[in-house]
Amino acid sequence: MSATPVPEMADRAATCAERLRAAERVLVVSHIDADGLTSAAIAGTALKRAGIPHEQTFYKQLDETAVAELAATDYETVLFTDFGSGQLPEILAHAEGDGFTPVIVDHHQPAETDVNPPYHLNPLLFGINGARELSGAGAAYVLARALESSGVDNRDLAATAVVGAVGDMQDSGGQLHGANAAIVEEGVAAGALAEGKDLAVYGKQTRPLPKLLEYATDTHVPGISSSYAGAVEFLDGLDVDCQVEGDWKRWVDLTDAERRRVASALVQHAVRRGVPARKIEQLVATTYTLTAEPEGTELRDASEFSTLLNATARYERADVGLAVCLGDRTGALKRARELLRTHRRNLSEGLNWVKRQGVTDAGSIQWFDAGDEIRETIVGIVAGMSMGVDGVDRSKPVVAFAEESGTETKVSARGTAGLVREGLDLSVVMSEASAAVGGNGGGHDIAAGATIPAGKEETFIQHADQLVADQLG
Numbered sequence: 001m002s003a004t005p006v007p008e009m010a011d012r013a014a015t016c017a018e019r020l021r022a023a024e025r026v027l028v029v030s031h032i033d034a035d036g037l038t039s040a041a042i043a044g045t046a047l048k049r050a051g052i053p054h055e056q057t058f059y060k061q062l063d064e065t066a067v068a069e070l071a072a073t074d075y076e077t078v079l080f081t082d083f084g085s086g087q088l089p090e091i092l093a094h095a096e097g098d099g100f101t102p103v104i105v106d107h108h109q110p111a112e113t114d115v116n117p118p119y120h121l122n123p124l125l126f127g128i129n130g131a132r133e134l135s136g137a138g139a140a141y142v143l144a145r146a147l148e149s150s151g152v153d154n155r156d157l158a159a160t161a162v163v164g165a166v167g168d169m170q171d172s173g174g175q176l177h178g179a180n181a182a183i184v185e186e187g188v189a190a191g192a193l194a195e196g197k198d199l200a201v202y203g204k205q206t207r208p209l210p211k212l213l214e215y216a217t218d219t220h221v222p223g224i225s226s227s228y229a230g231a232v233e234f235l236d237g238l239d240v241d242c243q244v245e246g247d248w249k250r251w252v253d254l255t256d257a258e259r260r261r262v263a264s265a266l267v268q269h270a271v272r273r274g275v276p277a278r279k280i281e282q283l284v285a286t287t288y289t290l291t292a293e294p295e296g297t298e299l300r301d302a303s304e305f306s307t308l309l310n311a312t313a314r315y316e317r318a319d320v321g322l323a324v325c326l327g328d329r330t331g332a333l334k335r336a337r338e339l340l341r342t343h344r345r346n347l348s349e350g351l352n353w354v355k356r357q358g359v360t361d362a363g364s365i366q367w368f369d370a371g372d373e374i375r376e377t378i379v380g381i382v383a384g385m386s387m388g389v390d391g392v393d394r395s396k397p398v399v400a401f402a403e404e405s406g407t408e409t410k411v412s413a414r415g416t417a418g419l420v421r422e423g424l425d426l427s428v429v430m431s432e433a434s435a436a437v438g439g440n441g442g443g444h445d446i447a448a449g450a451t452i453p454a455g456k457e458e459t460f461i462q463h464a465d466q467l468v469a470d471q472l473g
């Protein structure tokens, strides 16, 4: 079978699949976030179905030390998913002899090299945008389709690929595009996914209605967003039964007609309160439903599923998230839900901290230093969320620092689609500004990160600010 959702990548995927089939066993190495976990689950499942023995491991960041560590294991073949492109030179250095036989399946900006190895599968090499059109999980899905042999159909894995893409916020314009959309189509055809237009708020499967509306702050609806009492008053004023036996229903408990009624009342309310048309449009978006998962669970909704996964991997429990992706619905799911409570609390406390402290304007960028107030593994998510709050200017990228260790500082940068259209490329900014202070970094145009020596934050800001000023002209 040579089916592929992304024809541009088909030949390269076939070459990578060939390399994996020739392996006695494979070590799958992946990144500790939702996209990394789903990449690992897709690759692992496809290898299993192809009869290729494998094991999985995760890294927070793939640096020179990590690559050397992997080269020293007795695995001959190492499959990198959701990272590796940024470390191409380090990987190439171990690629022959007594190192390892690598296969890289990634969507990050590749590091500069003169070579174009045949085992490097990355949408950016084929004219496909790695920040908006294909995630790491999507690239792993392309590989999974190439690993199919007769009798194997990996299209069910499209659902997992969509969780990865949504986890990487590739649906930020309200829906998935390009290669991602082709994967959605395959998932729908395979019966693993359903897509529909719905209210664009997080928690439709699991949150009681007033909480759902109170926490829906991407589009601020005055009198309802951030106000439990306001949300209750709004719901009470509708001709919809929002409670059953004294308990609030969730969005999934409403009928289609009721959902439409609530959504249109919310839009009318927003219009009356003067919310701009552009923001009102964002109240409705495409949602992706995992049809095999029970209704009313986090797993049913791609967005909630991806948050559940971030709640594991970013807290050193990638094993838990991977087990959930692979179908564990007992112990691992229970543990993941516990971790989710902590993760939510940390995000909300982190965002409140940023709101209290505010950001510092450096000219072309704005920044905050969270020190040890925000965990370095989630400071990027908080930086992204901070772009919507009062006091943070959406016309400048946000750069955030957090303590990584006594000697190293983690940097996370987030921009907007509008800034990227004007020329912003945070992957270049993070990579060059960190190199200037003896660190390293990379990522995507719209979201990138770095690790720098502690104490170099100020110099780093000066470099980053200048680079952004140059990019935005």
Ligand code: C5P
Residues within 6 Å of the ligand: 031, 033, 035, 036, 082, 131, 132, 136, 167, 168, 169, 170, 172, 380, 381, 384, 414, 444, 446, 447, 448
């Ligand atoms: O390493 P990885 O590619 O998986 O991380 C992507 C990060 O970039 C995620 O934290 C995601 O939230 C962020 N991102 C974003 N907006 C986009 C694309 C990615 O904030 N449009």
Ligand code: C5P
Residues within 6 Å of the ligand: 061, 086, 108, 379, 380, 381, 411, 412, 413, 440, 441, 442, 443, 444, 447, 448, 449, 450, 451
């Ligand atoms: O950690 P954070 O969510 O801010 O990362 C944003 C993006 O930058 C991710 O895609 C991540 O893989 C990338 N990154 C990188 N090198 C680093 C830190 C982050 O390529 N040192």
Ligand code: ZN
Residues within 6 Å of the ligand: 035, 036, 082, 107, 135, 136, 137, 168
């Ligand atoms: Zn990714």
